[in-house]
Amino acid sequence: SQQGEEDPQALSIQEGENATMNCSYKTSINNLQWYRQNSGRGLVHLILIRSNEREKHSGRLRVTLDTSKKSSSLLITASRAADTASYFCATVLPYGNNRLAFGKGNQVVVIP
Amino acid sequence: KAGVTQTPRYLIKTRGQQVTLSCSPISGHRSVSWYQQTPGQGLQFLFEYFSETQRNKGNFPGRFSGRQFSNSRSEMNVSTLELGDSALYLCASSPTQRNTEAFFGQGTRLTVV
Numbered sequence: 001s002q003q004g005e006e007d008p009q010a011l012s013i014q015e016g017e018n019a020t021m022n023c024s025y026k027t028s029i030n031n032l033q034w035y036r037q038n039s040g041r042g043l044v045h046l047i048l049i050r051s052n053e054r055e056k057h058s059g060r061l062r063v064t065l066d067t068s069k070k071s072s073s074l075l076i077t078a079s080r081a082a083d084t085a086s087y088f089c090a091t092v093l094p095y096g097n098n099r100l101a102f103g104k105g106n107q108v109v110v111i112p
Numbered sequence: 113k114a115g116v117t118q119t120p121r122y123l124i125k126t127r128g129q130q131v132t133l134s135c136s137p138i139s140g141h142r143s144v145s146w147y148q149q150t151p152g153q154g155l156q157f158l159f160e161y162f163s164e165t166q167r168n169k170g171n172f173p174g175r176f177s178g179r180q181f182s183n184s185r186s187e188m189n190v191s192t193l194e195l196g197d198s199a200l201y202l203c204a205s206s207p208t209q210r211n212t213e214a215f216f217g218q219g220t221r222l223t224v225v
Contacts, residue, residue: 030211031211033213033214035216040149040200040219040221041218041219042116042202042216042217042218042219043202043204043214043216044216045213045214045215045216048212048213088155090155092211097160097167097168097209097210097211098143098145098160098204098206098209098210098211098212098214099145099157099160099168099170100145100147100155100157100204100214101157102147102154102155102156103154104154105154105155
């Protein structure tokens with residue numbers, strides 16, 4: 001079964017606006033990661049947040065993690081047309097491996 | 113540094129045939145994982161290899177197999193292809209054997225007719 005599960009919403013926003021996506025999961029994790037995918041191509045790693053961290057920033061990205069609610073959010077600030085993509089969260093269980101359990105993804109369209 | 117390279121990029125096969133996909137990880141990376149992506153099931157984990165040993169296997173039938181060579185390059189094989197095997201197959205490499213980010217290749221688009 002899927003571990004990470006994003007809110008299954010397609011998001012359409014204007015360039016310059018912020019985009020927020022949510023992800024929930026079911027079991028304990030070692031870390032949670034966000035990836036971006038453009039048009040059925042390979043995934044690009046965006047950010048990794050460990051289970052003992054609550055918030056992390058990388059450029060225009062801000063990720064939060066609430067382990068008590070088993071949820072995470074990804075915020076993209078000041079969106080650009082190039083941010084148009086599918087975004088996936090993925091969890092890693094605390095068993096010491098690299099196996100990623102992906103959610104179903106969020107399609108984000110940024111309108112210029 | 114060269115990224116993860118997957119070959120071929122596109123493949124069309126007939127039901128019942130078998131197929132081998134190849135993945136060259138980033139130099140120095142010893143962990144290689146494979147994922148299947150379909151519109152219906154999303155991204156699903158197939159298996160992970162580290163130092164030529166399979167460390168994890170997803171919930172796929174025995175028709176799906178893989179291996180890793182001493183230079184960390186990996187192959188996956190699907191025998192007796194079914195229409196439902198049509199998918200984007202993604203390979204990812206990681207620098208260590210645990211809890212790190214994954215670097216993905218561009219994938220192999222397999223179509224079974």
